[in-house]
Amino acid sequence: MALRQPLVVEVLRGPVxxxxxxxxxxxxxEIGSVTNYWGNPQFLTMPRSAIKMLQALPLIESGAxxxxxxEDKHIALACSSHRGEKxxxxxxxxWMEKVQIKEGAYVCAxxxxxxxASASDFTRRGQKPSVLCNNCAGKHSAIITTCLHLGEDPTGYEKYEHNAQKRLRKVLTETMKIDHSKVPHGVDGCGIPTYAVPLQSMATGMSALINPKETPARKAAAERLLRAVxxxxxxxxxxxxxxxxxxxKSQGRAIVKGGAEGVFxxxxxxxRLAFAVKACDGASRAAQAATASLLLQLGGLNEAEFKSLAKHTLPSVTNWNGDVVGQIRIAKGR
Structure with a gap:
């Protein structure tokens, strides 16, 4: 597949x-075939938290x-990077009470x-954060819950050779169509393995959530995840x-999930479309602006919705007084 120019995001301060x-x-x-791209579809990167919906599939498929x-709110949390609100x-x-999970079972710090506001409240009360404040606590709850349901000891669930990680590699291999036992891997911020795959494979993986050709069990799990989110x-x-x-705002016409280092x-x-976005330099502000522009182009957001979300879709650059001093935008002609 020929390389194309990547999308360029500009950050303006005044007119400069x-x-x-x-x-x-x-x-x-919906079946994972590329319909459009910018840059290099084979760009190798780690999806980080952007594929948590795929990582949550075993929680549903196992029966856990x-x-x-x-409840659906728990399923949504399994896919989340939550912000630690009350x-x-x-x-x-x-969720912990339902499953009888002890706090010491979690490896995310x-x-x-x-x-x-929530962080300020913790500070004001002199309260130390618990492991549940970790933004990946929902994903870890899902992994531990699945282990317990299957009669496995969750201890060491973050290790590459644990059954929990073998299960996650299997579902990522099936959805992304690339063998995750043969790709480079590192350790994510929350402590579990994360895998380097082509950007195209990430988009293909997300298409499994809307692919009518998936098995009945996979389709049912995907539909439940999307409904919850x-x-x-x-x-x-x-x-x-x-x-x-x-x-x-889109009432679920567009479902997006971000990850660290500029991934969406x-x-x-x-x-019946799926996508993956990666800012080459890891800048989340650029990835968000590009994702917003893509959603408008693909019809995930209409013009009115896009403008009503201007704080997110047409972000301004501000100074410490809150004055608007610039703008983040897609370069003209892109």
Missing amino acids: VESLHQVMIVVTN ADKYEL DHLAALSQ PHMPYDE KNFPFYLSGSDNFATAVIE CGVLPEK
């Missing part, structure tokens, strides 16, 4: 282009979600909530967040 970011994008149809009577922590605590987008991230805002993945169920 102060910075430029190159962004790679791949769009596929049904056994422990998990309702996030309450739902995760409820505690950190202060990403939500500023559509109905409970707050639990996918939190208040005042791009992904949550897009899903709410998503699906447009009605359009």
Whole structure:
């Protein structure tokens, strides 16, 4: 597949282009075939948290979600990078009680909530964050829950050779159509393995969530995940967040999930399209601007919705007084 120019995101301060970011994008149809792209579809990168919906599939397919009577908000949390708001922590605590998970079972380290108001409240109360404040606690809850349902000891579930990781490699291999036992891997911020794959493979993987040719079990699991995220987008991230805002405003016509180092993945169920986005320099601001522009182009957001989300889709550059001093935009002609 021939290389194309990547999408270019400009950061303006006044009339001057102060910075430029190159962004790679791949769009596929429902069966994973490429329909459009910018840059290099084979660009090798790690999807980080952008593919948590794929990593949550074993929770459903194994029967663990049904056994422990998990609600849709819990399913959404399994796919989340939550911001540590009160309702996030309450739902995760409820999940722990349902499954009888002890806090010591988690390998993801505690950190202060990403939500500023919640973090300030912790500080004001002199309260230390628990492991549930980790933005990946939902994913880890899903992994531990699946282990317990299958009669496995979850101890060491973060290790490459643990059954939990073998299970995740299997589902990622099946959905992305690339053998995850043969690709380079590293350790994600939350402690579990993350795998380097071509951007095209990430988009193909996301297409499995809308692919009518999947097995009945995979289709049912994907539909449940998408329904949960559509109905409970707050639990996918939190208040005042791009992904949550897009899903709410589009009423689920566009479902997006971000990851560290400038990655976004998503699906447009009605359009039968999936996509993966990667800012080459890891800049989240560039990846978000590119994703917003892509959603407008593909019809995931209409013009009115796009403009109503201007804070996220047409972000301004501000100074410490809150004054608008510049703008982030797609370079003209792109």
